[in-house]
Amino acid sequence: MPLTQTIPGQPKRPRRLRSSAAMRELIAETTLEPRQLIAPFFVIPGSDREEPIKTLPGVSRLSVDKLLAQLERALSVGVRAVILFGVVPGEKKTPTGSSAADPRGPVAEALRAARRAFGNDLVLMTDVCLCGYTDHGHCGLLAQSSRGTVIDNDSSLTRLAEMALMHAEAGADMVAPSDMMDGRIGAIRRALDDAGHSDVGVLSYAVKYASAFYGPFREAAGSAPSQGTEHHELTPPKDRKSYQMDSRNAREALRETQLDEAEGADMLMVKPALAYLDIISRVRAASHLPLVAYNVSGEYAMIKAAAAAGALDEALAVRESLLAMRRAGADMIISYHALDALEAGWL
Ligand code: PBG
Numbered sequence: 532m533p534l535t536q537t538i539p540g541q542p543k544r545p546r547r548l549r550s551s552a553a554m555r556e557l558i559a560e561t562t563l564e565p566r567q568l569i570a571p572f573f574v575i576p577g578s579d580r581e582e583p584i585k586t587l588p589g590v591s592r593l594s595v596d597k598l599l600a601q602l603e604r605a606l607s608v609g610v611r612a613v614i615l616f617g618v619v620p621g622e623k624k625t626p627t628g629s630s631a632a633d634p635r636g637p638v639a640e641a642l643r644a645a646r647r648a649f650g651n652d653l654v655l656m657t658d659v660c661l662c663g664y665t666d667h668g669h670c671g672l673l674a675q676s677s678r679g680t681v682i683d684n685d686s687s688l689t690r691l692a693e694m695a696l697m698h699a700e701a702g703a704d705m706v707a708p709s710d711m712m713d714g715r716i717g718a719i720r721r722a723l724d725d726a727g728h729s730d731v732g733v734l735s736y737a738v739k740y741a742s743a744f745y746g747p748f749r750e751a752a753g754s755a756p757s758q759g760t761e762h763h764e765l766t767p768p769k770d771r772k773s774y775q776m777d778s779r780n781a782r783e784a785l786r787e788t789q790l791d792e793a794e795g796a797d798m799l800m801v802k803p804a805l806a807y808l809d810i811i812s813r814v815r816a817a818s819h820l821p822l823v824a825y826n827v828s829g830e831y832a833m834i835k836a837a838a839a840a841g842a843l844d845e846a847l848a849v850r851e852s853l854l855a856m857r858r859a860g861a862d863m864i865i866s867y868h869a870l871d872a873l874e875a876g877w878l
Contacts, residue, residue, distance in 0.1 A: 532614040534845060535601075535694045538576065538580040538582070539602045539729045539775040541789040542699075544714065545718050548623070548646070548679075549704045551802060553829065554840070555647065556684075557643060559859050560858070561854055561858045561859065562604060563850070563853055563854050563857055563876050563878050564609070565608055565609030565610050565611075565873050565878075566609060566610075566611050567854075567857070567862065567863050567864060568610055568776075568863070568864055568865075568866060568869040568873070569602070569614055569656065569823065569863055569864065569865040569868060570601075570605045570610050570613045570614075570615070570865075570869040570870055571613070571615075571616065571744045571775065571865055571866075571871070572591070572593060572598055572601060572602075572613060572615055572616065572639075572641075573590070573591075573592040573593065573616050573618050573751050573752065574593060574594075574595065574598055574616065574617055574618065574637040574638055574641045575592045575593065575594055575618050575619075575637055576594065576619065576620070576635070576636075576637050576640075577594045578586070578594045578595065578596050579597070580593070580595055580597065581597050583629065583749065584622055584747070584750060584751045585620055585734060586746065586750045586751070586832055587747045587750075587751055587828055587831060587832060587867060588709065588832075588839070589867075590831075591725070592750070594637075595637065595641045595644050595673055596642050598615075598641055598644075598664045599644060599645065599648055599676050599742075601650075602645055602648070602653060603648075603856055604870055604874075605619070605653070605870055606649065606652060606653060607829065607858060608870060608873035608874055609873065610653075610869060610870065610873065611652075611653065611654055612654035612655075612656060612657060612863075613645075613653060613654075613655065613656065614656040614657065614658060614707060614865055615638050615641055615642070615655070615656070615657050615658065616638075616657075616658045616751075616752060617631075617637045617638035617658075617663055617664075618637065618664065618751070618752050618753065619637065619663065619664060620683055622632035623664070623751065624664060624665060624772075624863055625665070625666055626663070626665060626666055626672075626673065627672055627690065628661035628664035628665040628672070628690060628743050629664070629691070630664050631661055631663075631664035631690060632690065632692045632693040632696070632697045633697070634697055634700065634701060636665060636697075637698060638657055638698060638701070639700075639701035640701075641701055642655055642657070642701035642702040643702055645699055645702070647858070648677065649836075652855070653735055653856060654704045654705065655702060655703050655704050655705070656703065656705045656707050657698040657703045657705075657707065657755045657863070658707055658708055658709050659691055659694050659695045659706050659707060659708040659709065659710070659719070660691075660708065660709045660710045660718065661687065661690060661691065661710060662710075662754040662756070663752045663754045665686065665693055665699070667756050667767045668711035668749075668753075668755050668757055669682050669755065669756050669757070669767060669768075669771070670682070670687075670709070670711060670712070670771065670774060670814070671683060671684065671686075671687030671691075671710055671712050671774065672686045672687045672690065673684065673767050676735045677769065678766070680767045681764065681768075681773070682712075682714050682767075682773055684713055684714070684809060687710065687712045687715075688712055688714060688715055689718075690717045691701075691708060691712065691715050691718065691719060692715075692719050692721070692722035693711055693735075694726070695708065695719040695722060695837075696722050696723060696726055696728070696755035699723055699726070700726075700728075700824075700831075700876055702808065703731065703733050703832060704731065704732065704733075704819050705721065705730060705731065705732040705798075705826065706723075706731065706733055706734070707733075707734040707735070707736060707800070708733070709736040709739060709802075709817045710774070711736070711739050711771075711774040711776075712773050712774060713790075715793070716735050716790075716791045716794035716796050717794035717795060718793055719733055720733055720794060720795035727767060732797040733795065733796050733798075734797065734798040734799075734800060734823060735785075735791040735796035735798070735799055735800060735826070736799065737784075737787045737788050737791040737796060737799045737800060737801075737814075738765070738776065738784040738787050738788060738792075738799070738802065738807075738810060738814060739775050739776060739800070739814075740775055740776045740777070740802065740803065740807065741770060741771050741772045741775035741776060741777065741778065742802075742803050742828030743777070743807075743829065744803045744805075744827045744828070744830055745803075745829060746828065746829050746832075746834045747828035747829055748827065748828035748829075754772055754843065755803070756768065756770060756775055778806070778807075780814045781809065781813060783820045784801070784813065784814060785813060785817050786813065788814050788817055789813070789817075792818060792820060795812070796820065798820055798821040798822070798823060799802050799814060799818060799820050799821070799823065800822070800823040800824070800825055800827070800865075800869075801814055801822065801823075801824055801861070802825035802827060803825060803826075803827040803829070803830060803832065803841040804824040804825055804826045804827065804864070805826070805830050805855070805856075806854075808856065808859040809859075809876065811824055811856065811859040811860050811861050812859045812860050814860070815859070815860025815861075816860070821862045821863065822860060822862050822863075823861060823863045823864070823865060824856040824859070824861035824863070824864050824865070825864075826852070826864055826867070826868065827865035828858065829854070830865065831848045831866070831867040831868060834848050834849060836869075845869060845877075846872075846877040847877075848873065848874050849868045849877055849878075850872070850877050850878055851878065853866060853868070853872075
C-alpha cells in the first residue's frame with residue numbers, strides 16, 4: 532500500500548508522538564532532575580581513609596575529610612541532599628549498640644564538618660538504626676522471651692531516639708530511622724521536640740521489606756544480622772523477618788504508612804525500589820507526604836555486574852531504572868548511581 536494512503540480504521544497512531552527526539556522530549560511524562568536525587572555515603576572514623584567496598588564497585592567508605600570532597604562533588608552536579616551511614620570498627624560494637632549515640636562518632640563528626648563547610652546548601656540526612664553498632668547486627672536490642680532470643684521493640688526505641696537526638700544536635704536536617712521497630716517515629720519525634728529540635732524532620736523508612744537486595748550494604752556497613760555472637764548465650768535470629776516486612780504483602784505497606792504519618796513522619800520511604808514499584812505507586816496514592824524510593828545496594832550491584840559482563844549498557848539501564856521509580860510515584864530517589872550518573876550525563 533502506498534505510504535500516502537491510510538489504513539481504513541487506523542486514524543489513531545501513537546507513533547506520531549515518537550517521530551523525532553524533539554517530539555519525544557515534548558511528550559515525555561516523567562522527569563528526573565539532580566535535585567530529586569539523594570546521594571548516600573558511608574562514613575568511617577579517622578582521616579585520609581578511603582576503603583573501596585568490594586560488593587559495591589565504585590563506592591567507598593570515607594573518612595570525614597574524604598567525605599567533604601564528595602559532598603563538594605555532589606553540590607557541583609546539582610544534588611541538594613545526602614544521607615550518611617556510620618560505620619564503626621568491630622571492637623566498637625556491643626550488644627546494646629552503645630556507640631550509636633556517641634557524639635564523637637563518624638556521623639556526628641561528618642555532620643559538624645559538612646555544616647561548617649557548606650552551611651545550608653546541602654540537606655543533611657542521617658540513617659538512624661542500631662545494626663551498624665550492635666555486635667549481633669540486628670537493628671534493635673535483644674531480649675530473652677519464652678520464644679527464645681527476640682528483637683525487643685520498646686527498649687530499642689529509647690536507644691534509637693538517643694541516636695536521632697545526637698544527630699540533630701550535631702546538625703542533621705532530617706533523621707531517617709530504618710530499623711522498623713513499631714512506634715519509633717513517635718518516639719523520635721517526641722525526643723526531638725522535648726530537646727528543642729522541632730525543626731529537625733523525620734524521614735521514615737516506613738515501608739521497608741526484608742530483602743535479599745541489601746546484601747552489598749551489609750558488607751559495606753558490616754551489619755549482617757547475627758555476625759558476632761560471643762556475648763550472647765542464645766543465638767539471635769539470622770534474618771530481619773520479625774521486624775522488616777514480608778515481600779508478599781502490599782496492604783501492610785499502607786498500614787505502615789498510615790501509622791508513621793500519624794506518629795509525625797515528614798516524609799516516607801519505600802525500600803527496595805525496583806522489585807516494589809507497585810508499592811511505590813500505592814503509597815503515592817495513599818499519602819500526601821513527599822515520597823522517597825531507595826534504589827538499594829543490590830539493585831546497584833546488579834547493574835554494575837551486568838554492565839561489567841557486557842550484558843547491558845550501564846548508562847541506559849541506570850536511566851531507565853531511576854525513571855521507573857519516578858514514574859511509579861517517587862518524588863526523590865536515594866541512589867549510589869547518583870553522582871557518577873549525573874557527572875557522566877547519563878540522566
Ligand atoms: C540499616 C539499613 C540497611 C539499609 C539501609 N539502612 C540494611 C538492612 O536493613 O539490612 C540497606 C540499604 C541498601 O541496601 O542500599 N538497617
